[in-house]
Amino acid sequence: MGRWYIMIGYIALCKKNGTVNRVIRSVPVGLINEGKNIRELFTDPFELDHILTQDLACPSSLRLRMKLEGDPLVYVTLKAYGDQLLLLVFGLDEPYQFSQLIEMTLSALEVPEVMGQDPYGAGYYEIQKLNSQLINYQQTMAKTNVRLQTLLKEMQTARSAIEILERDPLTGLFTEKVFYDRAANVLEKSADEAFDIAAVDIEQFKIVNDTFGAVAGDRLLMDLAMCLMNLPVDPPPLYTRARADTFFILLHRQKTLYDILDEHVSLFLERYPLPMRLQIRIGIYHIEDRALEVARMCDRALLAADSIKGSYGRRIAQYNHTMHEKLMLEQKIVNTMVESLQREDFQVYLQPKAEINTGRLIGAEALVRWKHPEFGMISPGDFIPVFEKNGFIYSLDLFVWRTACRMLRDWKKANRSIPISVNVSRTDLYHKDLPETLSGMCRDYDLAPDELHLEITESSYVRDSVQLLTVIRRLRQAGFIIEMDDFGSGYSSLNTLSDLPIDIIKLDMIFLRQSENNLRRQKVMQLIIDLARELDLPVIAEGVETEEQAILLKAMGCPYAQGYLYGRPMPETEFFKF
Missing domain, CATH: 3.20.20.450 (EAL domain)
Known part of the structure; x- marks a missing residue:
């Protein structure tokens, strides 16, 4: 399978000597973790030293080389906040990744160290300045890209209170109800196109929270959301984080899509910096009956994912009628189990x-x-x-x-x-x-x-x-x-x-x-x-x-x-x- 390029996006709070205090977002995961120095990111650390000695009150975006595969050129922006620095590193290979990078940047506003007490304080407007730089950069790359213009309008709309309420505050994805409504609208308007629902579920996610804490659990959810959003799919899918550690995706059906999804998630798991073996199961429901509610479609995709939980040789399963019959039998069993035990x-x-x-x-x-x-x-x-x-x-x-x-x-x-x-x-x-x-x-x-x-x-x-x-x-x-x-x-x-x-x-x-x-x-x-x-x-x-x-x-x-x-017997x- 051919290699696809992954968006580079890194936001962190650092000491003025370059030591990382907190990683807010990192794509790919684990570029530089807490306690390490951001100089390790760059081919020429002395050039970064030169930036650190400058007046950072009005930061400008510079292009530097990073120690990554392919040696890509990326943009770097630094801004002083008291005794800390806010570092933003970004690099894009494909135009569709731009909206994901903007969403990732806006999510930094939820971090108290950046925002302070005022939800629309100085930190917010500094981030907006960074967004403007990103917009200018992207417009020079693809001025005629109609999809980009649509995404930019969506980002402007997202600033309204209504749009904020439609988003999951942790991952920035649509809430479950909004996803159901928008997915139903897409299916209605695209009656001649084939779609699938994918359910992505983390096995034993509770153990992550119990063992490593809620912060590590939240970061896993955010990083997985970014991994899924980074799929090289056109047109872009719809996403939601629906139930704690469960995500649903509405996708246009494509022949090799699930091989790509499987490999994408596999790479994510291999590189994820958590000292336990993570397992992710993916269930697929081929949408045939459009009269079925989207919520029921998602239930069927999740049923397919549940069917391979505990099976270490499989990550993806497709829903079939046998699963539905099994679900009905399980329901009958649950409905009568207590009475049956009492009746002997x-x-x-x-x-x-x-x-x-x-x-x-x-x-x-x-x-x-x-x-x-x-x-x-x-x-x-x-x-x-x-x-x-x-x-x-x-x-x-x-x-x-x-x-x-x-x-x-x-x-x-x-x-x-x-x-x-x-x-x-x-x-x-x-x-x-x-x-x-x-x-x-x-x-x-x-x-x-x-x-x-x-x-x-x-x-x-x-x-x-x-x-x-x-x-x-x-x-x-x-x-x-x-x-x-x-x-x-x-x-x-x-x-x-x-x-x-x-x-x-x-x-x-x-x-x-x-x-x-x-x-x-x-x-x-x-x-x-x-x-x-x-x-x-x-x-x-x-x-x-x-x-x-x-x-x-x-x-x-x-x-x-x-x-x-x-x-x-x-x-x-x-x-x-x-």
Whole structure:
């Protein structure tokens, strides 16, 4: 894909020796950060020293060379404010970028150090002088550019109170309502043209605010807004920051547009100076039914973005009808989940765990099933992710844990005692009283904690290793047996073995299936089984369905298995007979 040029725009407050006190805006991101000296920007720092020694009461714009790719010529303006300097650096490659640079400059008016207490004080009018210089510069570049004239008129109109109210004060983009109105107007006037709605969403944005503070979060939103506005698209799209960290864009449909958008966002993430891995998801809705409200179009684009959250291999997804059906099913699930739990529509099934050599029963896994009176049997694959997302999974897990404890108590009275393993959801780990809750259940049903095994997925460790490690240590100290579920499906399996205080490994069924006719996979699986044996960790292979799979596992030295070959999930009464 061909390279496009990126607008250069940098506004900062500096000490008079050139040290940066605060970066107001930076495009590209991170040209010079706080604490560094602005001399690092320029090819000839002595020339900048000459400017700094001049009288800066009436600044003039000078062209200097910067240390950037392509060695572009840029304009530099400095203005003294008390014991600080306001630095403006700008350089444009394309005429359409001019409006973005003006919006970026005007946004500096929101910075208290520049404005003072008066919202239209001296700082405001000094910035206006800088804008005039920018306008003169651009007019000499493209006097006949009709689009530029339209943008300049829009900037003049933006000074009115009404226009200010239509803008998001943080990013300068349209507010959500204004975006909906203007997008509807564009779609009505351009009935013969194809348009798309794009939803751009930052994953786990709350962590940025919680970890690095609201200032860092606001800057991320402003920088992402500038990144999106800097797309080399003609005609320019409409933008809004709609919901905290969610942006919507109305774009003319173009063949390579989303490849460009993907690469543009990828470059932004690679260069962004924040010590955490940021993830941005983009959902696309191809507008077909123009009778649909713009807000509903945006919902569909956001639904597409949500469909790939947590998927590290994809950044862009397109909306389809299956997503709509899934949304409707999720709504039905949410509408009836509380009543179903109260009616005991949820049932706990048990699947046997067996010794491979002898077939002897060594335990069972408790699995939840939902028999809805109206919708019939609802698959766990449909309702578990919904419950994990809305937090209801903890209430459901409490029901499963209590039911398993009651079963264990009844079996002990009948002298047929084997351990039962229950699943602990990733979201359950955020409940600080989880160890006390489970210990209390065991006391209520007169059980030893090691009779109730706790299955925690490896993916939980990959996402929340610190939190998970703390909780698991407390659970093991309380006497519970910890089984690492779906081992081999994550990205840190060896780290899991070395770091986590676990007692049993459950090999993911997909890992087993991929090993049947793949010699290399078999060697990896053999290595894991041997390593687990050296660490005194029993291994249970999940998803064993055929005798051939059992023979393969036996040859590898895997002692235990679970799967249809040994028994399907079944109600308690059937399992007791089994």
